């Protein structure tokens with residue numbers, strides 16, 4: 001990589017509203033609606049629909065997604081604490097899934113799940129190349145698993161559906177961050193109850209930081225100028241409970257309440273001129289398209305699995321469920337009178353900023369350009385060797401015409417050998433749904449979408465990719481570790497309904 005300095009002047013210029021000439025993936029290409037999201041008749045499993053969500057019995061709710069309420073900026077954004085290293089134990093970290101309560105609404109206690117706490121989990125920070133022993137404990141009264149989303153670990157500790165930890169049980173596993181610095185996350189993956197457990201609050205960030213001594217000049221002071229942002233939507237019942245069994249929707253449970261890091265009505269006080277944000281779409285199903293409220297550009301620097309081939313200036317960023325991106329926003333040119341927020345495609349305010357900069361000049365951020373093409377000619381022209389067909393909706397979802405069977409291996413691939421997977425989202429008579437497709441145990445590259453090279457902001461390592469109805473996406477897939485890994489739709493209800501398969505890496 002050839003490094004170039006993009007100083008504060010250039011970044012300020014971006015924020016000042018220069019119109020990008022990039023052609024990054026625009027929202028009209030990948031809309032926040034997931035096709036006929038509301039289900040065939042807009043009803044949930046019990047045939048009822050809370051608050052008229054997707055109501056209108058008999059109508060197929062093509063594209064219906066409830067709007068989120070704008071943040072009123074009442075509470076300072078909660079930043080997940082860093083998971084502390086254990087001293088004098090035979091493990092380095094401990095992560096416990098447990099029950100708790102959270103005061104989302106003033107004076108009201110909502111039953112939630114969390115890791116080492118009431119809601120969400122602490123951020124596990126590893127360095128490139130680091131090996132750590134992690135004790136995982138299930139203090140819930142139901143089985144769970146601990147899946148390290150995006151981490152290239154052997155199948156036996158990947159925490160997929162086979163990795164059940166029974167209530168009261170613990171296990172010590174070794175995680176190795178043998179891959180580039182990236183924004184990853186962890187969450188449960190029990191077949192049939194993943195969606196419910198995530199909905200109730202089980203998710204945490206897993207960050208791989210650049211090895212010490214690296215020459216990265218990106219902001220990296222966690223919680224100061226390097227901020228994780230977990231975006232989720234939630235639906236509460238009349239008692240303000242996350243009553244999943246009653247509120248769930250087979251095509252993906254959508255809410256009208258936006259939470260960021262578990263905070264309703266958040267605001268974030270900005271004290272550094274250039275901020276790095278690590279965005280995770282932690283929703284069960286909703287797609288988010290992020291913009292800045294003043295329409296300015298920002299700089300996307302990373303995708304799911306690490307830094308992009310080249311930073312991308314854009315005014316729009318779409319993330320499907322489970323996707324991540326890292327962005328830089330430069331606040332240094334803002335006056336005290338200006339306001340700025342992260343908004344979605346509807347203009348809903350997700351996270352307003354309260355800018356309180358000291359009168360110090362902006363730091364320079366060192367960005368980079370790529371000298372080599374993202375893909376070699378040989379990689380671009382490799383033949384397809386694995387075909388995946390996504391199809392269906394609600395509980396009729398399948399991959400290659402079949403539902404998930406824990407005892408069936410759907411395909412095999414040799415460890416360390418690169419193959420081309422073609423993911424085809426077969427439309428139905430009504431058009432079909434977008435499916436975010438995720439593979440465990442690998443960070444892949446997108447070769448093409450319908451034959452066209454991926455947009456610049458998808459030219460980086462990925463573990464999840466949104467596939468639109470009728471679209472064919474080719475992926476370059478290598479598994480560095482052995483074991484059985486699942487691949488599935490990351491609309492969690494589709495996953496629970498069996499839109500999942502298994503690849504055995506030998």
Ligand SMILES: [Cu+2]
Nearest residue numbers: 435489491494
């Ligand atoms: Cu799906």
